[in-house]
Amino acid sequence: MATTHMNAMLRHVQCHHRLFLPPLYVAARSLSSAAAPSSKKTKKDNQHIVIALGGNALLKRGEPLTVSNQRKNISDGIAALSPILQQHKITLVHGNGPQVGLLALQGAAYQQQQQSSSSESEGIELDVLDAETEGMIGYLLEQEINHTLGDTAKQRGVVTVLSQIVVDPDDDAFDNPTKFIGPVYTKDAAMKLGKPVKPDGAEYYRRVVPSPMPVRLIDEQLTAVKLLTNANVIVICAGGGGIPVILRKDGRVTGIEAVIDKDRAACMMGKTLNANGLMILTDVPGVAVHHGTREERWIKSASPQRLALLAKDHFPEGSMGPKVASAIDFVQNYGGWSMIGSLKDSCRMMDNEAGTEVTNEFGPDHLEFY
Secondary structure, eight states, rough: OEEEHHHHTTOOOOOTTTTTOOOOOOOOOOOSSSOOOOOOOOSSSEEEEEEOOOHHHHSSSTTOOOOHHHHHHHHHHHHHHHHHHHSSEEEEEEEOHHHHHHHHHHHHHHHHHHHHHOOOOOOOOHHHHHHHHHHHHHHHHHHHHHOOOOOOOOHHEEEEEEEEEETTTTTTGGOOOEEEEEEEOHHHHHHHSSSOEEEEEETTEEEEOOOOOOOHHHHHHHHHHHHHHHTTTTEEGGGOEEEEEEEESSSSSSEOOOOHHHHHHHHHHHHHTTTTEEEEEOOOSSSSESSSSOOOOOHHHHHHHHHHHHHHSSOOTTTTHHHHHHHHHHHHOOOOOEEEEEEGGGHHHTTSSSSSOOOOOTTOOOOEEE
């Protein structure tokens, strides 16, 4: 694995086929009251980047869960990512919270209909729904990537790999559901669901399900993903965090009712595949302290240690928490670079003009605001 210094030198991309001079950092106050240091960024091509696309980046909050809406959002997202996709080795991971929630609702409605007409009724388990969303979203992403990249896609190849990811059946997450799925509800409507729900923002509630930590991609699929990645194929994998499975004593793999967080899965895949960088893309500009209040401040860059100190009070487990934790993990325990920000700003993030960068470059006390 390359050293942290080498990863720092490999950080940024030539996004629009012309060189950008590194932007000057705007002077900002640190929580430690020390001025953040200036940075010098070097842009290099041909990195391996794991990109995690949030489910809400593919479907805007409150937007109807229609295929046409998802196609439009995916089209806009791939257009924003196009320069990065063309110039780098890419592993693409996507969320599935809204989509898997819709399938769960449809499955529940079908089960209720069957119960009214027959004594036999069986619900569709979440691991199967995870697999369905991997195929559906992967199909939509493939189509848009093929159309946008044209000959480049034909030469390199674009493929979706259904990804079975091993989890620990004794993970504490099974006793404390935190992962949002499905559409947003008012509080009154949410209380009538008969399922665990939690607040998602100031106005809405959503259903929550267990979100265990990913352990590893099963060996058979990891072999395939490595072969494809080494051949410079654009690989869409671990969609929705992957399909959660457990290993039985007889050696067989079986699915389990859960949804793995896609950011944690993306971090795991990045470390496993020896990627240079991890980009976590969502529908907000980056990471903020006091989010949604008058004291809100957006973080430009921070050390893993400073973000970890802020995590408990500022980054909820059901939303920004896993993104921050995954970025910290990738930088602190692996030595790569990581950024969190808006999908539409992805190219500007690579030029350090947008988003939140997690970096070891300036020491453990580093924290800089916009």
